[in-house]
Amino acid sequence: METITTSRPKLSRRDFLKMIGAAGVLTLPALGYGLVRVGGGEFPRATSPYAVDESTRPLSSGEMAGPLLLLINERAENPFGAYLGEILRAEGLNCFQVAPLSAVNSATLERFRLVLLAEGPLDRAQVELMESYVARGGRLIAMRPDVHLAPLLGLERVAGNTAEGYLQVDTGHPVGRGGVAEALQFHGSADHYRLAGAQAVAWLADSAQARTDFPAVSLHRYGQGQAAMWAYDLGRSVAYMRQGNPAWANQERDGRDGVRAQDAFVGWVDLDRIAIPQADEQMRLLSRLISEMLSDVMPLPRLWYFPGAAGGMLIATGDSHQSPASVIEDVLARVEQRQGHMSIYYAPPLMNDWRRTIQRVQSWVADLSGASADLPTPSQVAAWRARGHEFTLHPYVEEGLEAGWQRYWKEFTGRGYGPVSPTVRTHRILWTGWVETARLQASYGIRMNLDYYHYGPAFRDQAGEWRYGHFTGSGLPMRFVDEHGRILNIYQQPTQLVDEQLIRMPWGLGGADIPVEAAVEIARTVLQQSLAGSYSAVAAQFHIDPFAIGGDLAVKAGRWLESTLDYAAAQGIPIWSAAEWLSFTEARHEATLDQIHWDPSGRRLSFRLMASPTLQAELTVLIPPQQGEARLVQAEVDGTAVAYHERHLSGSNYAGISVKAGLHQIVATYS
Ligand SMILES: [Zn+2]
The missing domain is CATH 3.40.50.880 (Class I glutamine amidotransferase (GATase) domain)
Incomplete structure (x- = not known):
């Protein structure tokens, strides 16, 4: 068994058949792999990319x-x-x-x-x-x-x-x-x-x-x-600010090879x-x-924008190119030490169906024997997901947007990593059209995109200084809108903190190339500004690859990861995977406030809050603590008096009341 797992690339067809003959036929189905489709993989099925009108x-x-x-x-x-x-x-x-x-x-x-x-x-x-x-x-x-x-x-x-x-x-x-x-x-x-x-x-x-x-x-x-x-028109202005200039779609504008979303922000x-x-x-x-x-x-x-009383969010993500399972495990363990979860965007090596089937059998052997396989096995992926992390596709689209998605979806599911989860970052963050990438992804059921990525010379000013912050003008997820004003059923969540823009990476084309302490300081500043009034969900890129390369690079990447997470944890900023953030974002979007009734003589505000059953965290409703001369004295949820926290929001004060999923009757009494 051991020789098989360590000599994987040289595994011969005869070895494979011998192995199947020895044990595989009986136990593969028991593991749920299914022999018939082992290694074949699936293709994405397309549905309408548009939101309900x-x-x-x-x-x-x-x-x-x-x-x-x-x-x-x-x-x-x-x-x-x-x-x-x-x-x-x-x-x-x-x-x-x-x-x-x-x-x-x-x-x-x-x-x-x-x-x-x-x-x-x-x-x-x-x-x-x-x-x-x-x-x-x-x-x-x-x-x-x-x-x-x-x-x-x-x-x-x-x-x-x-x-x-x-x-x-x-x-x-x-x-x-x-x-x-x-x-x-x-x-x-x-x-x-x-x-x-x-x-x-x-x-x-x-x-x-x-x-x-x-x-x-x-x-x-x-x-x-x-x-x-x-x-x-605020609608058009916000759409253009977030998604870039539509007139510049598909243009190479930052001089760095490959058209990316941020090309439409150069001079914008x-x-x-x-x-x-x-x-x-x-x-x-x-x-x-x-x-x-x-x-x-x-x-x-x-x-309120965020779950509970949180003043901001850190969305932890890491692109991973064929990284070994042990390295991914090491990074996830560090995230868990800070009570966080992470999204791994994983690009497996491409194989033909035959090679991939061999790979599947090796995964199975490794799972059975406890030996370490190099690439993640389906059961390791399942275990990471059970611990709250997201593990999903990181497609290469150099050969074409649709062709790349088809190929990587098949590879990913053929390895037994399915199901593909609903958030994504594209390899090299290549982008097509003003929203073509988002439209295709939405048609495949992807509902959050992290390709608006703070990377490249677009963010270096004329004095040569690298600038940081919110290049889409936003730290809030919103759904994409197309040229015809149709809302796409997929959220844009920018990635504001990008390791390869800050620290030199061996594959990098050169960003600020600053010491890791300075990079962490920038992360702290952007996160701190969220708490101080920019109210942002900040997504960060923590590539997995440097940890696999090892040496000094792994030390630097570890400090970037851990110091950024430590700061967020110390400030009470939740560290979530993109999938968790999408789930909250959708539940908040679907929530309704209705039957709003203000009785000025009784000084009583009542309303209903319908929070989607899919809501896992707490949704916070904000009510003014003062109405004219009257001050809020009591808040009730479903007939029970509840505590509320103070929330400052752009010059206004609010009382924040957090609720869980379901239908709630809220009554606020002023006197
Ligand atoms: Zn990549």
């Missing part, structure tokens, strides 16, 4: 409704209206419904406290519909509005617009309070208006923070209600702003605008 669902009424309604304008040239729903969910405002503009009338709007109107042209009747809704007390936020809404918005349209500009938030305004002081980039075009009764919440500006006289975001009281304007992200999650900050500005516009009507509950 929420605007096709009928609107519910009564207390089930609202308080928020997202209206999508079917006549819009801009296809990103539905993406505003993804923004609301990312912000935890899971208390909205979606409808096409043509399907609503005055009576429909009355059921909602606030309408978020996507960009698009309005006819005269639609303008009057909005005016009468606001006049009677409704709240309206109009994204890059039709010019005929200007009187309702307290604005006067002037000639011109600003493309690819900046906005400067007025941090003295109640809505802007808690926002960042730096001017933030936006993508797309912003129309120029002058204030004619409205207040500016943010101004169009340039990168040097010189503000113009044109509001980027404004707020106006009109009749009994309020109307706010966003001069550019302002490196002086990269430490700020710029898209997230603008989404939080929208949340504050919504909460503030409703503040004299009701306290608005929302969901």
Whole structure:
């Protein structure tokens, strides 16, 4: 047995048959390997990559409704209206419904406290519909509005617009309070208006923070209600900021061989702003605008970004190219010592079906005899998964996106490593189209992608300094959107901390090449900023390969891994695998807050929180600790008083209540 396992590459066909004859036939099925398909592997089966279109669902009424309604304008040239729903969910405002503009009338709007109107042209009747809704007390936020809404918005349209500009938030305004002081980039075009009764919440500006006289975001009281304007479309801007410039798709722009997602960020992200999650900050500005516009009507509950009271997340991942099982085991043990879990993205060596069948038998022999096989055996993989780790594909796509996926899926499952789990990082992070890679992956059932990877000369500034942070403008997972505004059923989770960008790797093309202590300091800074207000899920790349190479490189890789994990653990930042993070992200996305009722005389807020049965960790709902003069004195979940923790979020304070899966009735009493 021992000679077989150690001389694997030279195993002859005769040896193999002898071995099968000796023991295999009887015991292979007992191990569940199945002789018929041993080594053959499977191919992925394709399904629709698109998410359910929420605007096709009928609107519910009564207390089930609202308080928020997202209206999508079917006549819009801009296809990103539905993406505003993804923004609301990312912000935890899971208390909205979606409808096409043509399907609503005055009576429909009355059921909602606030309408978020996507960009698009309005006819005269639609303008009057909005005016009468606001006049009677409704709240309206109009994204890059039709010019005929200007009187309702307290604005006067002037000639011109600003493309690819900046906005400067007025941090003295109640809505802007808690926002960042730096001017933030936006993508797309912003129309120029002058204030004619409205207040500016943010101004169009340039990168040097010189503000113009044109509001980027404004707020106006009109009749009994309020109307706010966003001069550019936040949906398009966030999509472009996160996914790069679609006009640059498939272009080699960073000079480093191979088209990657980050090629579409060269000259796109302002490196002086990269430490700020710029898209997230603008989404939080929208949340504050919504909460503030409703503040004299009701306290608005929302969901916190992370499980329980966590102030950030560390998603531990490691690409692994044919690494031996013992090395993977060593790394996972170090992660477990910090109460963490990890995703291993594994590229097995490619073999033909015959060689792979031999490999399977060797795995089986190793499992039976307790001898150490070189490559992971199916039972080792199963044991890692049982310990909470993820072990899944790391496909090579040099031969073509689909061909690469087919080949590696077959190899992976043929080795008995299946099932393929729903998160992935592609080898060399090669990327096709604006979202073609994401679309193909979604069609194969992959629901989280970590290919937006902080790597390469795109992130070196003109002075030669390597810059770090959030090049997609975000530390929050959100689903991809395609060129036609269709939401893909797959989340983008950026990988912000990349070992090969920081430390010299033998295969590396050169990044910062800094001492490991300096690399760890950068990891600490990015994680610390999350706790301090950037509220980010930070994914890190801890390649397994250096541990297999050994020597000084393994020592350095070990310090990078352990020191980064130690810092996260010490700060109370959960260390999760990408699969765990996806599971939480999906459960949070699906959660709903409804039947929201504020009784101003009884000073009592009540609502329902439906948390998906798939939720494993705790979901935290945030409620304002103050409503006018009234202060929160008690919170109850399902009739029982519960403790709540304080949570600061971009200038606002909240009380955080954590719940487990299921349907909950929450009551908050103020006095
Ligand atoms: Zn790789």
